[in-house]
Amino acid sequence: MPSPDLLRFRLNGQPIEVACEAPRVLLDLVREDLNLTGTKRGCDLGTCGCCTVLVDGRPTLSCLTLARLVECREVTTIEGVTPPGRLSPVQRAFVELGATQCGFCTPGFVVTATALLHDHPHPSRAEIERAISGNLCRCTGYLKIIEAIEAASRQGGP
Amino acid sequence: MTSAPSTSYRLLGGRIPYVEGPLKVTGRAEYTDDIRRPGMLVGRLLRSPWPHARLRSIDVSAARALPGVCAVLTGEKYPTPFGVLPITHDETAIAVDKARYIGDIIAAVAATDERTAERAISLIRVDAEPLPEYSDPRMGVTPVSEPIHARGLLGSNIQKEVVQHFGNVDAAFAQAVHTARVRGTFAGVTHAFTEPMATIAEATPDGRLTVWSATQVPHYLHRALSEVLGWPMHRIRVIKPEVGGGFGGKSDPLPHEIVCAALSIETGRPVKILFDREDVFYTNHGRHPTQNDVRIAVDAEGKILAYDIEALLDGGAWSSFGTVTTYYNGVLAMGPYRVPNFRYRGRRVYTTKPPSGAMRAHGGTNIRYSVEVALDMLAEEAQLDPFDLRSRNALPPNSKTVNEFRITSTSFLRCLAAARERSGWDEKFRRLPYGHGVGLGCGFYISGSNSPIHFSPKMPQSTVHLKVDMDGGIAVHSMQADIGQGSNTLLAAIVAEVLGVDLDRVHVQRVDSDVSPVDLGSYSSRVTFMMGNAARAAAEQLRSRLVAAAATLLDRNPEVLEVAHERIQERDHREHGVTFLEALHRAMESSGALMATGSYQSLPMGGTFKGARAGTAPAYSFAAYVAEVIVDVETGEYRVPKVWAAFDCGRPLNRLAVEGQIEGSIHMGLGQVMGESMNYRGARLFNPSLLEYKIPMPQQMPEVEILLVGEDDPEGPFGAKEAGEGPLIATLPAVGNALYDAIGVRFTDLPITPDKVLKGIDQRRREGRAWKGA
Numbered sequence: 001m002p003s004p005d006l007l008r009f010r011l012n013g014q015p016i017e018v019a020c021e022a023p024r025v026l027l028d029l030v031r032e033d034l035n036l037t038g039t040k041r042g043c044d045l046g047t048c049g050c051c052t053v054l055v056d057g058r059p060t061l062s063c064l065t066l067a068r069l070v071e072c073r074e075v076t077t078i079e080g081v082t083p084p085g086r087l088s089p090v091q092r093a094f095v096e097l098g099a100t101q102c103g104f105c106t107p108g109f110v111v112t113a114t115a116l117l118h119d120h121p122h123p124s125r126a127e128i129e130r131a132i133s134g135n136l137c138r139c140t141g142y143l144k145i146i147e148a149i150e151a152a153s154r155q156g157g158p
Numbered sequence: 159m160t161s162a163p164s165t166s167y168r169l170l171g172g173r174i175p176y177v178e179g180p181l182k183v184t185g186r187a188e189y190t191d192d193i194r195r196p197g198m199l200v201g202r203l204l205r206s207p208w209p210h211a212r213l214r215s216i217d218v219s220a221a222r223a224l225p226g227v228c229a230v231l232t233g234e235k236y237p238t239p240f241g242v243l244p245i246t247h248d249e250t251a252i253a254v255d256k257a258r259y260i261g262d263i264i265a266a267v268a269a270t271d272e273r274t275a276e277r278a279i280s281l282i283r284v285d286a287e288p289l290p291e292y293s294d295p296r297m298g299v300t301p302v303s304e305p306i307h308a309r310g311l312l313g314s315n316i317q318k319e320v321v322q323h324f325g326n327v328d329a330a331f332a333q334a335v336h337t338a339r340v341r342g343t344f345a346g347v348t349h350a351f352t353e354p355m356a357t358i359a360e361a362t363p364d365g366r367l368t369v370w371s372a373t374q375v376p377h378y379l380h381r382a383l384s385e386v387l388g389w390p391m392h393r394i395r396v397i398k399p400e401v402g403g404g405f406g407g408k409s410d411p412l413p414h415e416i417v418c419a420a421l422s423i424e425t426g427r428p429v430k431i432l433f434d435r436e437d438v439f440y441t442n443h444g445r446h447p448t449q450n451d452v453r454i455a456v457d458a459e460g461k462i463l464a465y466d467i468e469a470l471l472d473g474g475a476w477s478s479f480g481t482v483t484t485y486y487n488g489v490l491a492m493g494p495y496r497v498p499n500f501r502y503r504g505r506r507v508y509t510t511k512p513p514s515g516a517m518r519a520h521g522g523t524n525i526r527y528s529v530e531v532a533l534d535m536l537a538e539e540a541q542l543d544p545f546d547l548r549s550r551n552a553l554p555p556n557s558k559t560v561n562e563f564r565i566t567s568t569s570f571l572r573c574l575a576a577a578r579e580r581s582g583w584d585e586k587f588r589r590l591p592y593g594h595g596v597g598l599g600c601g602f603y604i605s606g607s608n609s610p611i612h613f614s615p616k617m618p619q620s621t622v623h624l625k626v627d628m629d630g631g632i633a634v635h636s637m638q639a640d641i642g643q644g645s646n647t648l649l650a651a652i653v654a655e656v657l658g659v660d661l662d663r664v665h666v667q668r669v670d671s672d673v674s675p676v677d678l679g680s681y682s683s684r685v686t687f688m689m690g691n692a693a694r695a696a697a698e699q700l701r702s703r704l705v706a707a708a709a710t711l712l713d714r715n716p717e718v719l720e721v722a723h724e725r726i727q728e729r730d731h732r733e734h735g736v737t738f739l740e741a742l743h744r745a746m747e748s749s750g751a752l753m754a755t756g757s758y759q760s761l762p763m764g765g766t767f768k769g770a771r772a773g774t775a776p777a778y779s780f781a782a783y784v785a786e787v788i789v790d791v792e793t794g795e796y797r798v799p800k801v802w803a804a805f806d807c808g809r810p811l812n813r814l815a816v817e818g819q820i821e822g823s824i825h826m827g828l829g830q831v832m833g834e835s836m837n838y839r840g841a842r843l844f845n846p847s848l849l850e851y852k853i854p855m856p857q858q859m860p861e862v863e864i865l866l867v868g869e870d871d872p873e874g875p876f877g878a879k880e881a882g883e884g885p886l887i888a889t890l891p892a893v894g895n896a897l898y899d900a901i902g903v904r905f906t907d908l909p910i911t912p913d914k915v916l917k918g919i920d921q922r923r924r925e926g927r928a929w930k931g932a
Contacts, residue, residue: 041354042402043848095180100183102642103178103400104353105402136350136853140822141854142825142859144818145856
């Protein structure tokens, strides 16, 4: 019998079983227990979006999500969004168009943008703005981030 | 629209993606909190719940007895005062005797895990006697019963008073044809970078201490650690991982960095202190809540005769950079115009609130707002277009201000011309319908403080080391601190440009005080100018050696050779050449790996009066912005659909980075003018979260048209000047003046929130003063 604290879900495409107490939030599980440090901790209050991961393909604030709620679900972090040995179109556009500055918010934006382009390959500017409005960036003024998402969309998707 | 500088370069001047971009977009860039050390302990801080209190006793016995607790520290163990400026050391790592604001650190714990550390903090008992709260600087300008610091001026809470007078202001006002007065009030604002502060310290059995910290200025942290811990600097190693934004908020050495080191020394184990968002807000060091009073006199032609300025700054609990801030709130009103007579009285007063400090466009932002609004009023009164008023007062190139700032390059007139033309100003100003307006705001900023903070030992402000070995990779070492602005990229690009090599040969090394030569870090918009010159000097040395080696291979005089892409060749017979690697390998034959050092030291400048160095810089940036606003006159809400940003940063070396700095600056400037505010009830901060302290959303960002019109600066690297802070300043008055054009109301109380707009509209209506027909 598995222990009641054992949590099973798919993480970045792989099945995983991990000990997890009930109050543990997904951010702590991913960053501290599983050492996937690409997901950033910016506020612990769901205000900044730095900790965004995908749960069944939907952008989710991992700092506000109890880890036990992802039982049997699919979680994708920035590490899972990155194709092996190369950059995704979203990532490439972020690099080429200067959509990163300090980079701390970037994994959250990349994850959010990836989900957006997956569901809406050709979003309008307003749709992009709405999609990223849960992610804060203090460096770029968002303009180059929006530009990068538009460019990735033109180049064929997430 | 851009100017076309006469020379062009292979890389510089183009759009150079950030070298660490691929690591950042994949989550692979390593920030302090991403680092884990074996056996690492969790450090936690007990913060004062009192704005001002005498600490009678602190009982840590229960905390110490808790299993899993490895150390508990209180203030008496490391009482040596420190602070970023050597003249105002008024902080301690942990409060000694008194707590001075809600959030002041009064004890610290290191434990095996988070829960134990938090539990231990809750077990500490503090017996404190509350002392008077001083939440407003006006409460502290005269002697008080319980000064916050013993060093306050004459028993008051005044930390710094500046009085300056150049020329004869009263005589100038007596001759004035028009005068204007603006009394500005500015709420405090904070940096709101996304990465909370984090520090890891590890004292090791070899007698050394390594500190990883999210800092903008590793060198000042290095000094402060040494001073407070009493360890010589050479036993301390400071490493700067990636930093998730700073904007000035990570430029002071901060107490928790020292506490973290002390906890590691106590326990012999690595310790991490990670801030939560509330810690970040209470630590603050943001822009000072400010009141200023600006009077400007002009003659019949609109020529400026005099400025008469007063400023009262709310310093919070510590000095921080405050002495500099106090000077800057006067002297950074000096450009971009010629001001023949100038009087300033500035006071910075301690309060029992989170400390104010340096924030992007430090000291130049609030005063600029009031000055530019006053000029807008004067233009109206003198029946001059705001552009014409400004252009007839522009400081000429190669001139001096009345307080002896040396002005070399200025393309301010080109900024004005570009902003006027591109914005369609002449068709819009006072001609748009009621509720819709345009406004002009201008500014200038230092391109690197000419004066270092420390004068001992005498040394350059920036040093860059290069090492190239047989693999052909070039390692670059410098303590310059990339905090997201792209200085690593610029450093690599300068080296690649000079040596003619591909960017992927150049590897900028992580800042590590064991191997990085000192550069004073990221503040005062100094990095491009100072580090850039140092990098160029180092790379040119390396280039001479490679050219000399190539000359021996080609059997030619070095003078006839040129550096081309990955190649050194004869200028007149380009087919006759050697590759970079061939030249390198020849050059290494006798010496092995090649090394080069370049450094930058600015020239002595400034007057001889007290405070003359404040605001001196080897160059200045200039800006002229037009903002367009559309006001909903029923709700008072408004938006800024477009900003035309004409900026003189000399030659932009990386257009991608310059644009990023300007767009980010406009975001931050709009935040301050439209809504950001540190809200206090008394001394208690009421909005210490990013939910309640709202920075602008993507939907609030205007379209930004960037107009880089600067001409090459004679001393800047490849003609460049700063673009990191100056681009913020003009945003605020451009919006304020545009609101006036839209609805005929002057706003001098920032942020300008919809309730204030509505009140202004109502008041104007009640007074029966129509504006643009409404």
